[in-house]
Amino acid sequence: MRANASALFRTTFGVAPRAAASAPGRVNLIGEHTDYNGGPVLPVACAVRTVVAVGPADPGVLEMVSTRDGQVARIDDRASRPHGWGAYIAGVMQELVALGAAPVGGGARVAVTSDVPAAAGLASSAALTVAAAKALSLFAGARLEPRQLAGVAFRAEHDHVGVRCGIMDQMCAALAKPGRALLLECASLAVRHIPIGGRLLLVDTGTRRELAAGAFNERRAECEAAVARLKVELPELIWLASWPAAWLPRLKRALPEPLRSRALHVIGETARARFGAQLLARGHLKRFGGLLYESHESCRRLYACSTPELDTIVAAARRAGALGARLTGAGWGGAVLVLLGPGARRAGKGEAKVVREIQRAFAASYGREPAISSVRPSGGVRRELVR
Numbered sequence: 426m427r428a429n430a431s432a433l434f435r436t437t438f439g440v441a442p443r444a445a446a447s448a449p450g451r452v453n454l455i456g457e458h459t460d461y462n463g464g465p466v467l468p469v470a471c472a473v474r475t476v477v478a479v480g481p482a483d484p485g486v487l488e489m490v491s492t493r494d495g496q497v498a499r500i501d502d503r504a505s506r507p508h509g510w511g512a513y514i515a516g517v518m519q520e521l522v523a524l525g526a527a528p529v530g531g532g533a534r535v536a537v538t539s540d541v542p543a544a545a546g547l548a549s550s551a552a553l554t555v556a557a558a559k560a561l562s563l564f565a566g567a568r569l570e571p572r573q574l575a576g577v578a579f580r581a582e583h584d585h586v587g588v589r590c591g592i593m594d595q596m597c598a599a600l601a602k603p604g605r606a607l608l609l610e611c612a613s614l615a616v617r618h619i620p621i622g623g624r625l626l627l628v629d630t631g632t633r634r635e636l637a638a639g640a641f642n643e644r645r646a647e648c649e650a651a652v653a654r655l656k657v658e659l660p661e662l663i664w665l666a667s668w669p670a671a672w673l674p675r676l677k678r679a680l681p682e683p684l685r686s687r688a689l690h691v692i693g694e695t696a697r698a699r700f701g702a703q704l705l706a707r708g709h710l711k712r713f714g715g716l717l718y719e720s721h722e723s724c725r726r727l728y729a730c731s732t733p734e735l736d737t738i739v740a741a742a743r744r745a746g747a748l749g750a751r752l753t754g755a756g757w758g759g760a761v762l763v764l765l766g767p768g769a770r771r772a773g774k775g776e777a778k779v780v781r782e783i784q785r786a787f788a789a790s791y792g793r794e795p796a797i798s799s800v801r802p803s804g805g806v807r808r809e810l811v812r
């Protein structure tokens with residue numbers, strides 16, 4: 426259960442906050458590791474949210490508290506270098522200052538409550554930065570559009586904290602609509618909202634990963650190296666995702682392993698995400714689900730971002746007749762998304778069978794049961810009442 430950010434603000438700082446906002450976590454349906462390669466993604470916002478309540482502080486000073494650690498952190502922009510989650514808030518503040526949308530003097534008190542689990546593949550940092558951007562800009566009297574909030578949040582994480590993420594998470598936290606998936610073309614930033622039939626489950630392996638560390642940045646570097654080599658063949662190429670599908674034999678000749686596998690994943694996943702969005706829009710859930718299984722296989726084999734725990738869950742879902750299943754988010758731990766058919770009565774039985782088989786298979790291999798929850802596609806960032 427999410428605690429009340431306004432109440433946390435009051436008990437910590439002894440006064441009422443002046444503005445508050447919340448933003449959701451996200452679950453990506455398909456289009457994995459395509460965002461930073463200029464391809465499409467298709468996430469939904471989920472019901473878990475982060476709430477940020479803010480009020481005035483001395484100029485240049487950030488005083489922050491979160492239910493995550495209960496500590497009050499104080500950052501003076503002249504003295505201390507922020508670290509931990511406070512670095513994200515400091516990055517948001519700097520970006521708002523640059524836009525002329527920050528509270529006077531660039532200082533604030535900030536209280537954060539959240540039920541988005543950290544490092545579980547649900548983009549908890551984007552929920553934090555988008556909610557903070559909205560709350561702080563409201564307090565400053567500035568009205569930023571959702572896309573501007575996403576941009577502030579992205580630059581805070583990418584440029585200030587140094588996580589080389591793409592733009593998917595922040596755009597989803599800012600623009601998502603209830604009951605819809607967000608088709609986002611990451612090169613043009615064009616969006617479309619697509620109604621979702623079917624039901625979604627999230628199966629959490631309980632294994633966590635740190636994005637800033639290792640594998641994620643390594644994959645990004647591999648994609649950049651692939652583009653550099655492919656530019657010899659096609660100097661106009663900017664995004665790996667734009668490599669023409671008809672030229673795959675040429676790509677295979679031009680790239681050594683592992684760059685070849687990484688590029689084949691990105692190009693295949695780009696096609697799957699675009700086709701998947703069309704299928705979803707027309708209600709062809711079974712074929713859409715088939716693409717989810719293909720996507721997982723591509724993540725596992727070509728992008729090498731799966732884990733045995735994730736594979737065990739996907740295989741169990743398939744055996745039990747789920748329409749589709751795949752790892753969601755960056756991978757290397759985190760959660761699996763499972764797609765089930767619509768219709769409460771018939772699907773109810775099917776769901777029980779899928780859940781049982783996943784629990785059985787996971788417990789047989791790992792001696793514990795994974796946490797399973799249903800995903801309710803929700804809305805993006807919003808203002809919250811200050812209480």
Ligand code: GLA
Pocket residue numbers: 456457458459460461548590591592593594754755
């Ligand atoms: C992380 C990043 C996203 C995206 C996914 C992989 O969640 O934050 O931008 O790259 O990995 O699809």
